[in-house]
Amino acid sequence: xxxxxxxxxxxxxxxxxxxxxxxxxxxxxxxxxxxxxxxxxxxxxxxxxxxxxxxxxxxxxxxxxxxxxxxxxxxxxxxxxxxxxxxxxxxxxxxxxxxxxxxxxxxxxxxxxxxxxxxxxxxxxxxxxxxxxxxxxxxxxxxxxxxxxxxxxxxxxxxxxxxxxxxxxxxxxxxxxxxxxxxxxxxxxxxxxxxxxxxxxxxxxxxxxxxxxxxxxxxxxxxxxxxxxxxxxxxxxxxxxxxxxxxxxxxxxxxxxxxxxxxxxxxxxxxxxxxxxxxxxxxxxxxxxxxxxxxxxxxxxxxxxxxxxxxxxxxxxxxxx
Amino acid sequence: xxxxxxxxxxxxxxxxxxxxxxxxxxxxxxxxxxxxxxxxxxxxxxxxxxxxxxxxxxxxxxxxxxxxxxxxxxxxxxxxxxxxxxxxxxxxxxxxxxxxxxxxxxxxxxxxxxxxxxxxxxxxxxxxxxxxxxxxxxxxxxxxxxxxxxxxxxxxxxxxxxxxxxxxxxxxxxxxxxxxxxxxxxxxxxxxxxxxxxxxxxxxxxxxxxxxxxxxxxxxxxxxxxxxxxxxxxxxxxxxxxxxxxxxxxxxxxxxxxxxxxxxxxxxxxxxxxxxxxxxxxxxxxxxxxxxxxxxxxxxxxx
Numbered sequence: 001x002x003x004x005x006x007x008x009x010x011x012x013x014x015x016x017x018x019x020x021x022x023x024x025x026x027x028x029x030x031x032x033x034x035x036x037x038x039x040x041x042x043x044x045x046x047x048x049x050x051x052x053x054x055x056x057x058x059x060x061x062x063x064x065x066x067x068x069x070x071x072x073x074x075x076x077x078x079x080x081x082x083x084x085x086x087x088x089x090x091x092x093x094x095x096x097x098x099x100x101x102x103x104x105x106x107x108x109x110x111x112x113x114x115x116x117x118x119x120x121x122x123x124x125x126x127x128x129x130x131x132x133x134x135x136x137x138x139x140x141x142x143x144x145x146x147x148x149x150x151x152x153x154x155x156x157x158x159x160x161x162x163x164x165x166x167x168x169x170x171x172x173x174x175x176x177x178x179x180x181x182x183x184x185x186x187x188x189x190x191x192x193x194x195x196x197x198x199x200x201x202x203x204x205x206x207x208x209x210x211x212x213x214x215x216x217x218x219x220x221x222x223x224x225x226x227x228x229x230x231x232x233x234x235x236x237x238x239x240x241x242x243x244x245x246x247x248x249x250x251x252x253x254x255x256x257x258x259x260x261x262x263x264x265x266x267x268x269x270x271x272x273x274x275x276x277x278x279x280x281x282x283x284x285x286x287x288x289x290x291x292x293x294x295x296x297x298x299x300x301x302x303x304x305x306x307x308x309x310x311x312x313x314x315x316x317x318x319x320x321x
Numbered sequence: 322x323x324x325x326x327x328x329x330x331x332x333x334x335x336x337x338x339x340x341x342x343x344x345x346x347x348x349x350x351x352x353x354x355x356x357x358x359x360x361x362x363x364x365x366x367x368x369x370x371x372x373x374x375x376x377x378x379x380x381x382x383x384x385x386x387x388x389x390x391x392x393x394x395x396x397x398x399x400x401x402x403x404x405x406x407x408x409x410x411x412x413x414x415x416x417x418x419x420x421x422x423x424x425x426x427x428x429x430x431x432x433x434x435x436x437x438x439x440x441x442x443x444x445x446x447x448x449x450x451x452x453x454x455x456x457x458x459x460x461x462x463x464x465x466x467x468x469x470x471x472x473x474x475x476x477x478x479x480x481x482x483x484x485x486x487x488x489x490x491x492x493x494x495x496x497x498x499x500x501x502x503x504x505x506x507x508x509x510x511x512x513x514x515x516x517x518x519x520x521x522x523x524x525x526x527x528x529x530x531x532x533x534x535x536x537x538x539x540x541x542x543x544x545x546x547x548x549x550x551x552x553x554x555x556x557x558x559x560x561x562x563x564x565x566x567x568x569x570x571x572x573x574x575x576x577x578x579x580x581x582x583x584x585x586x587x588x589x590x591x592x593x594x595x596x597x598x599x600x601x602x603x604x605x606x607x608x609x610x611x612x613x614x615x616x617x618x619x620x621x622x623x624x
Binding site (some may be wrong): 053055065093100104106107108109110112113114116117118120121122123127128215238239242244248282283284285288291292293294297299302 | 327359382406409410413414416418419420423424425426427428430431432434439444460519538542551553595597600601605606607608611612615
């Protein structure tokens with residue numbers, strides 16, 4: 001375990017000095033790696049630790065992004081403050097969905113559908129609001145300053161995105177060590193048994209969905225101020241929800257490092273293949289590959305890449321002894 | 322409130338609802354037998370649409386005939402999909418079954434985009450813009466034909482399940498898998514045929530929809546969702562439920578926005594509920610039905 005921490009520390013130091021040596025373009029790819037690792041981690045808190053699958057996490061990032069934007073527009077509030085308010089709004093939305101889902105015992109596919117239904121309603125409502133540019137989407141003219149969360153260069157975004165990932169790792173690590181985290185794992189593995197031992201299943205699932213929605217929505221502020229363009233058709237679509245879940249599934253659900261590993265594996269591949277195929281005139285081919293990848297991973301490596309790394313490491317340790 | 326308009330909308334929604342019923346029938350059949358939700362259902366329907374469209378462009382044969390080809394091609398695709406992917410996930414936890422089929426949905430959607438391009442197309446079929454009039458009410462001819470054909474196909478599928486040996490095996494496997502195995506049924510083959518019949522239904526429905534709406538690779542997902550809503554409304558695995566649910570959702574989506582706009586105006590809100598938000602009506606029905614009656618209208622015992 002100690003070795004892992006030393007490794008992570010070295011990796012962190014490496015990532016901290018890395019921007020000195022990279023072009024703005026490569027930095028952009030790293031920013032996307034961190035962004036999706038953070039989102040995957042936030043999703044992982046709900047699905048990885050409780051076992052209920054959400055396919056509607058794009059709703060929370062949408063709430064975060066639009067709330068932050070709206071607060072800046074109307075009250076002139078800095079996104080640094082607005083994002084927390086957006087987070088609470090998304091968390092409350094999560095509680096509403098959780099209430100319907102958990103109180104009425106919707107499981108498996110039913111819960112998946114509930115999350116999709118709410119996300120789609122949210123997408124359609126925002127699509128029809130004039131404040132948010134309805135069908136044209138929303139272009140944001142950046143005014144570069146730290147308070148505005150808008151920067152000319154990629155380097156500040158790189159460090160902020162890295163900060164997001166570290167924040168999420170700390171949250172998940174704390175959660176996993178806490179009583180709440182253990183209850184969550186217990187009820188994922190054997191819900192009835194956990195309940196009969198006196199774990200308040202409803203309460204802990206509600207806590208999980210609140211934290212997950214809250215954290216997902218924080219990424220909305222980043223998304224807005226990094227891309228300067230918001231459209232519910234891309235950011236709040238089911239396709240985006242699938243983007244979010246792909247990396248933790250490939251990396252390994254229900255583990256602290258799974259989503260990060262998944263993002264390091266998939267994001268560069270995704271970014272490069274998307275650009276490469278689009279140039280070659282095969283727009284959409286990368287999504288076909290994603291689809292097959294999702295099928296293959298669930299069929300052949302349901303525990304994710306991390307389980308193989310763990311196995312390899314433990315074998316090595318056994319050999320050393 | 323304009324009653325004629327409302328009645329007109331109800332009729333047109335009812336007719337479209339017949340096609341919805343056929344789509345949902347496929348989903349319900351697959352779920353009833355394999356307990357698997359086909360998350361690629363709408364995307365497979367889009368393939369059915371494109372097959373009919375391609376035939377229309379190449380040979381000029383109207384989609385109201387070529388939907389048969391769509392059904393056959395989708396049967397083959399469904400059969401292969403069951404053999405390669407679905408058969409392996411039957412024993413997975415329910416939540417994990419979702420993901421490979423979501424992956425297949427992406428494959429179908431984006432391969433359609435690669436083959437047929439990303440743009441919206443509205444092919445001109447022979448019956449377009451014709452309409453029948455019944456007093457004040459106008460009935461769109463393509464809609465009426467699509468409805469009638471969808472009902473005929475539904476009856477044929479039900480007869481197939483009731484009368485043929487294969488149909489009986491499918492129902493037997495749905496009732497009791499172990500029992501079917503014990504009496505020597507080739508369950509794997511039965512499952513694959515059943516999945517194929519389910520996707521053939523949605524393929525045929527796709528063909529019928531070509532004259533009714535513009536097609537693009539990305540219109541599949543809403544249909545997947547609509548068919549889930551219908552199946553949950555009618556009751557998972559209940560074929561009657563799928564048919565009745567399809568008609569209810571068709572009418573609800575059609576008159577819902579108009580009714581809600583009227584209610585808004587009635588309470589003094591100057592806000593129109595746009596027709597592009599009609600799905601919100603179905604999603605609302607979904608949430609209500611999942612909470613109040615999760616087994617659906619016709620899903621009595623299994624829930």
